[in-house]
Amino acid sequence: MKVIAVDIDNVLNNFSDTLGRATFVYNDSYGLSREEFDTYLDLVKRDVFPESKFLTSKFSDFRYRIHEQCYGLAQANPDGVEFMHWLKENGWKVVICTKRNLRLTGECTKKWLQDNHIPYDYFFMALNKIVFCKLWDIPHLIDDDILNIIHGEQYGIKVYYPIMDKHSSVFSHAAKGFTIFEEIKQWIQE
Numbered sequence: 172m173k174v175i176a177v178d179i180d181n182v183l184n185n186f187s188d189t190l191g192r193a194t195f196v197y198n199d200s201y202g203l204s205r206e207e208f209d210t211y212l213d214l215v216k217r218d219v220f221p222e223s224k225f226l227t228s229k230f231s232d233f234r235y236r237i238h239e240q241c242y243g244l245a246q247a248n249p250d251g252v253e254f255m256h257w258l259k260e261n262g263w264k265v266v267i268c269t270k271r272n273l274r275l276t277g278e279c280t281k282k283w284l285q286d287n288h289i290p291y292d293y294f295f296m297a298l299n300k301i302v303f304c305k306l307w308d309i310p311h312l313i314d315d316d317i318l319n320i321i322h323g324e325q326y327g328i329k330v331y332y333p334i335m336d337k338h339s340s341v342f343s344h345a346a347k348g349f350t351i352f353e354e355i356k357q358w359i360q361e
Contacts, residue, residue, distance in 0.1 A: 175258060176303070178312075180270075181315040181335065186241055190215070195237060215233070215237050252287060255289050255291070256290060258290075264293070265291040312330050319332075323344075324345035330344075
């Protein structure tokens with residue numbers, strides 16, 4: 172059976188671009204001072220996590236709320252949408268595999284996929300996508316996360332990633348970077 176896992180953010184959409192250019196207005200509902208809001212927003216936009224001994228903090232709540240706004244604003248990558256249709260037309264089982272907290276954002280994420288006509292068979296949240304793919308016997312993963320790019324091959328997962336500036340620091344790996352989804356077709360048919 173042909174099975175592939177595909178990430179959403181920065182793969183099927185322009186999440187980081189949306190986060191970078193979106194305007195977020197300070198208000199009291201964030202429960203932060205104006206200074207905290209500005210500091211936290213800067214950290215979120217730079218994808219930096221402040222040190223914390225807690226899993227949940229004022230920052231993690233703020234980050235979630237900013238990301239949630241971007242989930243709906245992010246634009247689908249037309250090339251990615253076309254590729255997803257190609258997968259389905261060619262007998263692939265498609266697993267949407269995201270780090271989004273689906274307990275909180277599952278419905279808005281499903282709506283975004285539907286509104287953008289993105290077909291899929293299964294929909295899962297996985298913080299460690301390599302382990303997820305290994306456990307569910309999914310041999311292919313399309314994802315932008317550096318951890319997956321570096322370590323996928325050693326666990327038997329073939330990783331394909333959209334080439335982004337953040338990947339310039341990644342040197343030794345077997346993952347294949349692409350600029351258009353069309354390139355992936357040749358690799359998954361080998």
